[in-house]
Amino acid sequence: xxxxxxxxxxxxxxxxxxxxxxxxxxxxxxxxxxxxxxxxxxxxxxxxxxxxxxxxxxxxxxxxxxxxxxxxxxxxxxxxxxxxxxxxxxxxxxxxxxxxxxxxxxxxxxxxxxxxxxxxxxxxxxxxxxxxxxxxxxxxxxxxxxxxxxxxxxxxxxxxxxxxxxxxxxxxxxxxxxxxxxxxxxxxxxxxxxxxxxxxxxxxxxxxxxxxxxxxxxxxxxxxxxxxxxxxxxxxxxxxxxxxxxxxxxxxxxxxxxxxxxxxxxxxxxxxxxxxxxxxxxxxxxxxxxxxxxxxxxxxxxxxxxxxxxxxxxxxxxxxxxxxxxxxxxxxxxxxxxxxxxxxxxxxxxxxxxxxxxxxxxxxxxxxxxxxxxxxxxxxxxxxxxxxxxxxxxxxxxxxxxxxxxxxxxxxxxxxxxxxxxxxxxxxxxxxxxxxxxxxxxxxxxxxxxxxxxxxxxxxxxxxxxxxxxxxxxxxxxxxxxxxxxxxxxxxxxxxxxxxxxxxxxxxxxxxxxxxxxxxxxxxxxxxxxxxxxxxxxxxxxxxxxxxxxxxxxxxxxxxxxxxxxxxxxxxxxxxxxxxxxxxxxxxxxxxxxxxxxxxxxxxxxxxxxxxxxxxxxxxxxxxxxxxxxxxxxxxxxxxxxxxxxxxxxxxxxxxxxxxxxxxxxxxxxxxxxxxxxxxxxxxxxxxxxxxxxxxxxxxxxxxxxxxxxxxxxxxxxxxxxxxxxxxxxxxxxxxxxxxxxxxxxxxxxxxxxxxxxxxxxxxxxxxxxxxxxxxxxxxxxxxxxxxxxxxxxxxxxxxxxxxxxxxxxxxxxxxxxxxxxxxxxxxxxxxxxxxxxxxxxxxxxxxxxxxxxxxxxxxxxxxxxxx
Numbered sequence: 001x002x003x004x005x006x007x008x009x010x011x012x013x014x015x016x017x018x019x020x021x022x023x024x025x026x027x028x029x030x031x032x033x034x035x036x037x038x039x040x041x042x043x044x045x046x047x048x049x050x051x052x053x054x055x056x057x058x059x060x061x062x063x064x065x066x067x068x069x070x071x072x073x074x075x076x077x078x079x080x081x082x083x084x085x086x087x088x089x090x091x092x093x094x095x096x097x098x099x100x101x102x103x104x105x106x107x108x109x110x111x112x113x114x115x116x117x118x119x120x121x122x123x124x125x126x127x128x129x130x131x132x133x134x135x136x137x138x139x140x141x142x143x144x145x146x147x148x149x150x151x152x153x154x155x156x157x158x159x160x161x162x163x164x165x166x167x168x169x170x171x172x173x174x175x176x177x178x179x180x181x182x183x184x185x186x187x188x189x190x191x192x193x194x195x196x197x198x199x200x201x202x203x204x205x206x207x208x209x210x211x212x213x214x215x216x217x218x219x220x221x222x223x224x225x226x227x228x229x230x231x232x233x234x235x236x237x238x239x240x241x242x243x244x245x246x247x248x249x250x251x252x253x254x255x256x257x258x259x260x261x262x263x264x265x266x267x268x269x270x271x272x273x274x275x276x277x278x279x280x281x282x283x284x285x286x287x288x289x290x291x292x293x294x295x296x297x298x299x300x301x302x303x304x305x306x307x308x309x310x311x312x313x314x315x316x317x318x319x320x321x322x323x324x325x326x327x328x329x330x331x332x333x334x335x336x337x338x339x340x341x342x343x344x345x346x347x348x349x350x351x352x353x354x355x356x357x358x359x360x361x362x363x364x365x366x367x368x369x370x371x372x373x374x375x376x377x378x379x380x381x382x383x384x385x386x387x388x389x390x391x392x393x394x395x396x397x398x399x400x401x402x403x404x405x406x407x408x409x410x411x412x413x414x415x416x417x418x419x420x421x422x423x424x425x426x427x428x429x430x431x432x433x434x435x436x437x438x439x440x441x442x443x444x445x446x447x448x449x450x451x452x453x454x455x456x457x458x459x460x461x462x463x464x465x466x467x468x469x470x471x472x473x474x475x476x477x478x479x480x481x482x483x484x485x486x487x488x489x490x491x492x493x494x495x496x497x498x499x500x501x502x503x504x505x506x507x508x509x510x511x512x513x514x515x516x517x518x519x520x521x522x523x524x525x526x527x528x529x530x531x532x533x534x535x536x537x538x539x540x541x542x543x544x545x546x547x548x549x550x551x552x553x554x555x556x557x558x559x560x561x562x563x564x565x566x567x568x569x570x571x572x573x574x575x576x577x578x579x580x581x582x583x584x585x586x587x588x589x590x591x592x593x594x595x596x597x598x599x600x601x602x603x604x605x606x607x608x609x610x611x612x613x614x615x616x617x618x619x620x621x622x623x624x625x626x627x628x629x630x631x632x633x634x635x636x637x638x639x640x641x642x643x644x645x646x647x648x649x650x651x652x653x654x655x656x657x658x659x660x661x662x663x664x665x666x667x668x669x670x671x672x673x674x675x676x677x678x679x680x681x682x683x684x685x686x687x688x689x690x691x692x693x694x695x696x697x698x699x700x701x702x703x704x705x706x707x708x709x710x711x712x713x714x715x716x717x718x719x720x721x722x723x724x725x726x727x728x729x730x731x732x733x734x735x736x737x738x739x740x741x742x743x744x745x746x747x748x749x750x751x752x753x754x755x756x757x758x759x760x761x762x763x764x765x766x767x768x769x770x771x772x773x774x775x776x777x778x779x780x781x782x783x784x785x786x787x788x789x790x791x792x793x794x795x796x797x798x799x800x801x802x803x804x805x806x807x808x809x810x811x812x813x814x815x816x817x818x819x820x821x822x823x824x825x826x827x828x829x830x831x832x833x834x835x836x837x838x839x840x841x842x843x844x845x846x847x848x849x850x851x852x853x854x855x856x857x858x859x860x861x862x863x864x865x866x867x868x
C-alpha cells in the first residue's frame with residue numbers, strides 16, 4: 001500500500017470534520033467494527049481477545065486437571081482437598097460481572113460437591129468436616145445446619161476444635177438462639193469431654209491437650225453467661241469449680257468425673273457457705289464432718305447492718321429509657337452474686353424476690369470438670385480473679401482461644417495513655433473485659449471503683465479461703481494480683497480527679513498491701529515490695545516510696561544483676577525517677593545524668609547492698625557498663641530456658657540512655673529483640689504450643705513496649721528524628737499484632753504529627769484491608785466481615801456509636817439488627833440500643849426477654865416505680 005502523505009492525513013482528520021469519517025470510511029456510513037475490519041485491525045483484535053479467552057480457559061482447565069490428577073494419586077491429602085475447594089472461588093472472577101451473582105450459588109454447590117467427596121474419602125478428618133459446614137452455612141437453613149452439627153459432634157465427641165466451632169454456631173445464630181439452649185450445649189460439651197478424658201467413653205480416646213481445652217471452654221461458658229447478664233450463674237460456676245478443684249475429699253479422687261459430681265451435689269444443696277461467702281469451709285471439710293454426724297450449729301456471727309437501699313428512681317422527669325437504663329445498670333452492679341437464704345434471718349428459697357438470682361445444682365453440675373495438673377488449677381484460679389476484674393499474669397492465665405468473644409472493655413483501647421507517666425503507665429495489665437456487674441453502655445460511667453462493699457468482702461473471703469490450700473509458689477501470684485488490684489483502684493481514682501475518694505482509697509489499699517507483706521511467705525518477695533513502692537509513689541508519697549525501694553534493695557544483699565527480681569524493682573524505681581525529673585523540668589533543660597536514676601542503676605550493677613544517693617564517679621559508671629554487658633551476654637545465652645531478663649535489659653538500656661545517648665539505649669533493645677525473635681521462631685518450628693514459646697512471645701512484646709515508650713519519651717524532651725520511633729513500631733507490630741500498648745503508642749504518635757496518610761498505609765499493610773469511599777465505615781465493614789470480628793461485641797458497639805455520632809441514625813439501627821445476627825448474646829449491645837434509640841425500649845426489652853437474656857427491671861415494674 002502507498003503511504004498517505006502527512007498533509008492529506010491532517011486534512012482528513014481535521015477537527016471540524018465528522019470524527020466517523022476517515023480514509024477507509026470517507027462518508028462515515030460504516031460502524032466502528034466495520035471500519036476496523038477494513039483497516040485490518042478488527043480481525044487481529046478479535047483473534048487476540050479469543051486467544052486470551054482460550055488461554056485463560058486452558059490455564060484454569062489445566063489447574064483443575066492438575067488438582068484432579070493429584071487427588072487421584074493422593075486421596076488422603078486433606079490439605080490438598082481444602083485447596084481444591086477454595087480454588088473454586090478463584091475461578092469465579094473469570095465469570096462476567098452480570099452473571100457473577102447468579103453463579104455464586106452454583107460455585108457454592110460445586111464446592112459442596114467437592115467437600116462431600118473429600119469427606120467421603122477421609123471421614124475422620126475434622127478439618128474437612130468444618131470446611132464442608134462453612135459452605136453449608138451459606139446454603140442451608142439454620143434448622144438443617146443445626147441437625148448436621150449435632151450429628152458431627154456425635155460422631156467426633158473427642159474433638160475440642162469441633163466442639164468450639166459448634167458452640168460458636170449455637171451462640172451466634174440469631175433465629176435459633178436462646179441462653180438456655182447455648183448453656184445446655186456448653187454443659188453437654190464439657191460432660192462429654194469429661195467422659196472422654198476419664199475413659200468412660202471407650203469408643204473415642206482422649207486427644208492431647210483435652211484437659212487444657214476443657215478449661216478454656218469452661219471459662220468461655222462463664223464469660224458467655226456474664227455477657228448475657230446472668231452474672232449470678234457465672235459466679236456460681238466459678239464458685240463450684242473452685243470448691244470442686246481445691247477442696248475435693250480424698251475419698252472421691254479416684255472416681256470418674258460423673259461420680260464425683262454426684263457426691264458434690266449434696267454439698268451444693270446443703271445450704272453450707274460457698275467459696276467467697278462468710279464462714280465457708282469447703283467441700284472436703286463438710287464431707288468429713290458429715291461422716292462424724294454433721295456440724296454443730298454455731299452462734300450466727302453478727303454482720304454489719306446493710307445500708308438501706310436508696311430510692312432507685314432519682315429523677316422521674318428523665319425519659320423512660322434513661323430511667324430504665326439507670327435502674328437496670330444499678331441492679332446489675334449491686335446484685336451480681338447468687339442469692340442465698342440467710343439462716344440467721346430464718347429465710348428460705350421462697351423469700352427471694354427475683355428467682356433468677358438463685359442458682360440450682362442443675363445449672364452448674366454438668367459443667368464440672370477435673371483438673372489434675374497444678375498448673376491448670378492455678379490457671380483456673382487466676383481466670384476467676386481476672387473474671388472479677390483483677391490484673392493477672394497473662395502468660396500464666398493463658399487467655400481462651402477466642403478473644404473476640406471476650407473483648408468488650410473500652411479501656412483496652414485507651415490504657416497507657418498517661419502523659420505524666422510515659423515510661424511506667426504500661427506496667428499494669430488489663431484483662432480486656434468489664435468487671436463483673438458492670439455491663440454498662442460504652443458511654444456510661446461507673447459509680448464506684450472496684451467491686452463495691454459487698455464485692456470486696458467476697459474477694460477477701462476468697463483469698464482467705466484459698467491461701468492455705470495453694471502450693472507455696474502459687475500463693476505469690478494471689479498476693480501479686482491482690483496488690484495490683486489495689487494499685488488499679490488507686491489509678492482509677494487518680495484519673496477521676498476525686499481527691500476525697502483518692503485519700504480514702506489510698507489508706508485502704510496501703511492497709512491491704514502492708515498486711516500482705518507481713519505474711520511469712522511474702523516478707524522477702526521483691527516483686528511485692530516493688531508493687532508497694534509503686535503504690536506509695538502513685539499516692540504522691542515519694543520519700544516513703546524511696547525508703548521502700550531502698551529497703552527492698554538492701555534485702556537483696558549483693559545479688560545485683562544476677563537477681564532478675566531486683567532488676568525489675570530497680571527498673572521501676574529508675575523509670576519513676578526519670579519521670580519525676582521531667583515533671584520538674586517545666587520546659588527548662590536539665591542534666592538527666594544528675595537524676596537519682598543513675599545512682600540506682602549504677603549501684604545495682606555494683607551489687608551494693610545499701611543505697612546511697614551520692615552521684616556515681618565516672619569510673620563507677622564505666623565499671624557498671626562493663627557489668628551490664630557481661631550480665632546481658634549471660635542472659636542471652638539462656639533465652640530458650642525459663643529465664644526472665646526483661647528487667648536487666650530495661651535497666652541496661654535506661655543506663656545507656658542516661659549516661660551515653662538514646663542511640664546506645666536503642667541499640668541494646670534492638671540487639672536483644674533480634675535475638676529473642678530468632679529464638680522464638682526456632683522454638684515455634686519445633687513446638688508451637690510449648691510453654692517457652694508463649695513466654696518468649698510475651699517477653700518480646702514487653703521489650704518492644706519498653707523500647708517504644710523510651711523513644712517516645714525522648715522525642716518529647718529532645719530533638720530527635722521521629723523515623724527511629726516509627727521504624728521500631730512498624731517492625732514490632734507485625735510481630736506483636738495484638739499488643740494494645742504498641743498500637744496505642746503508634747496511633748498517638750501519628751495523630752500528634754498528623755500523619756494520617758502514612759498511618760493508613762501502614763494499617764493497610766498489616767491488616768491487608770483496603771477500604772474505599774468512607775474510610776472509617778469501610779474499615780468497620782471489613783473488620784466485621786472477618787470471622788473473629790463478626791463475633792466481637794466491642795467492634796459492633798463502636799461501629800453503631802460511630803454512625804450515630806455522624807448523624808446516620810437509620811444506618812446505625814440497620815447495623816444494630818445486623819449485629820444481632822452475629823452476637824445475639826451480648827446484653828451490652830441491647831443496652832447501647834436503648835440509649836441510642838430510646839423510642840424502641842419496649843421492642844429491645846421484649847427481644848432480650850425472648851432470647852432469655854437477664855432483664856432485672858421488667859417494664860411492668862418500671863411503670864409501678866414511676867407511679868410511686
